[in-house]
Amino acid sequence: MxxxxxxxxxxxxxxxxxxxxxxxxxxxxxxxxxxxxxxxxxxxxxxxxxxxxxxxxxxxxxxxxxxxxxxxxxxxxxxxxxxxxxxxxxxxxxxxxxxxxxxxxxxxxxxxxxxxxxxxxxxxxxxxxxxxxxxxxxxxxxxxxxxxxxxxxxxxxxxxxxxxxxxxxxxxxxxxxxxxxxxxxxxxxxxxxxxxxxxVAIHPIAQAAVLEARDGGQATRRSKLFDQLRGPNVWPEAYDGRSLVVQSYQDHVDGVGLEEIQRLHSEAVLQDHKGYATGGKGRAAIWAGTGVGIxxxxxxxxxxxxxxxxxxxxxxxxxxxx
Ligand SMILES: Cc1cc2nc3c(=O)[nH]c(=O)nc-3n(C[C@H](O)[C@H](O)[C@H](O)COP(=O)(O)O)c2cc1C
Missing domain, CATH: 3.20.20.70 (Aldolase class I)
Structure with missing residues (x-):
């Protein structure tokens, strides 16, 4: 049809x-x-x-x-x-x-x-x-x-x-x-x-990070790490998620252990900024697709x-x- x-x-x-x-x-x-x-x-x-x-x-x-x-x-x-x-x-x-x-x-x-x-x-x-x-x-x-x-x-x-x-x-x-x-x-x-x-119901800092992102294939990454930041990954095995590259992900690439990444994440999300930051410095995932650069x-x-x-x-x- x-x-x-x-x-x-x-x-x-x-x-x-x-x-x-x-x-x-x-x-x-x-x-x-x-x-x-x-x-x-x-x-x-x-x-x-x-x-x-x-x-x-x-x-x-x-x-x-x-x-x-x-x-x-x-x-x-x-x-x-x-x-x-x-x-x-x-x-x-x-x-x-x-x-x-x-x-x-x-x-x-x-x-x-x-x-x-x-x-x-x-x-x-x-x-x-x-x-x-x-x-x-x-x-x-x-x-x-x-x-x-x-x-x-x-x-x-x-x-x-x-x-x-x-x-x-x-x-x-x-x-x-x-x-x-x-x-x-x-x-x-x-x-x-x-x-x-x-x-949209988004934290203003997360929205600022979305607006700032350029070159969507570089600024974002698919990873299961984002689903482990808050604790055990509850998503079905076949799934991962695409987020802006944030500090938690960078630490993961640099070899920092998951427990430490989770500890830093749980501290950050208690702050007013909820773990969000521009410049890739945040601890919380900011879900976004590769089109974000546009x-x-x-x-x-x-x-x-x-x-x-x-x-x-x-x-x-x-x-x-x-
Ligand atoms: C912030 C964000 C949250 C999302 N949450 C859901 C969701 O709760 N349920 C769902 O079916 N898809 C969700 N999606 C995925 C969308 O269904 C859709 O596949 C995706 O946004 C399309 O790609 P784009 O973001 O490049 O437009 C979410 C996407 C984003 C960006």
Whole structure:
């Protein structure tokens, strides 16, 4: 099924959205109602992140509903990082029963996972997360440039070509969006770009570090170390996370033991700065994708959506004239 038809499918249950479909991802602890509603009001899809404390999520859903979505059911439920790929089948079934009007989307990071999840969980859409993504993701994966077309081909061959595909990882502007659409995605999911929004819940020093970072492949690193800073790593084996390079990581490279790194981290996070610093000097992880080098200023989330959409359209129009 061509992406144009996927777009038709998605806009049938996201009627307020404008093409190309831009989505702010559910960054746990960062993407609350103000960000999600600003993105949705600008014709994108704003997702709320959740942490382990579900009462916080329910109050944010209430706030989002009163600001924006009175006439809409929760449109999309997003799943990611199940301990086992087989877990998604039962999760999707339970969610469909609990919230029949919602669509269930799953983010995966490899072709194999996409095939497995399409076959066993039958989600309404899948987000293909490339290795450039900020935050957690598959430790071993490809960038969207090869991941999206290979997964699309494999899914079509396996008879799952009707599942709409979205792309995430490293996209922060209209150039990235136009490229992702050219690769076959029906929409683009962005996290890092929204870390530089006015509505995101981020510590000001962490936001300053995001704005300062340049040369994203150098300024960020994927590592399991970031998940060990607070204690034992609770993430599934296949996952690691991409953060700005911070002092904790530098110490790890320099051979400092984990216990000492954890001790320094636990002291730092008690301070007002919460362990964040610019110049790579902080102790706490600052999750960000390689696109961070392109992000230069803090803007309103709605303005970001409109600007990125406009840029993408201009690029696609320009390419059409070639
Ligand atoms: C600060 C931050 C927090 C994130 N938290 C989550 C999360 O809680 N759940 C989730 O599914 N993905 C999370 N992600 C990953 C995103 O789903 C997405 O794959 C990623 O942001 C896309 O790459 P980009 O950051 O380069 O745009 C997070 C990403 C960032 C940057």
């Amino acid at each position: 061509p992406p144009q038809q996927w777009s038709h499918t998605l806009s049938s249950y996201l009627p307020w959205t404008t093409s190309p479909l831009l989505i702010s991802d559910p960054m746990g602890g960062f993407a609350w109602a103000p960000l999600a509603t600003a993105v949705s009001l600008a014709g994108g899809l704003g997702l709320l992140g959740s942490l382990a404390d579900m009462s916080q999520l329910s109050s944010q859903l209430t706030e989002a509903r009163s600001t924006f979505a009175a006439e809409f059911q929760p449109a999309v439920l997003w799943l990611f990082a199940a301990p086992q790929l087989d877990d998604y089948g039962a999760w999707v079934a339970a969610l469909r029963e609990a919230s029949p009007a919602s669509s269930v989307w799953i983010q995966v990071g490899t072709v194999e996972a996409a095939l497995h999840v399409a076959r066993t969980a039958r989600p309404d859409a899948m987000c293909l997360q490339g290795a450039d993504a900020g935050g957690h993701g598959f430790e071993r994966g490809a960038g969207v440039v090869s991941l999206v077309p290979e997964a699309a081909d494999a899914l079509a061959r396996a008879g799952h070509g009707d599942v709409p595909l979205l792309a995430s990882g490293g996209v922060v502007d209209g150039r990235g969006v136009a490229a992702a659409l050219a690769l076959g995605a029906a929409g683009v999911v962005m996290g890092t770009r929204f870390l530089a929004s006015r509505e 992000v230069r200023e803090v803007e309103g989330a709605g303005d970001i959506v409109e600007k990125v959409r406009r840029e993408a359209r201009e690029i696609m129009d320009g390419l059409g004239k070639l």
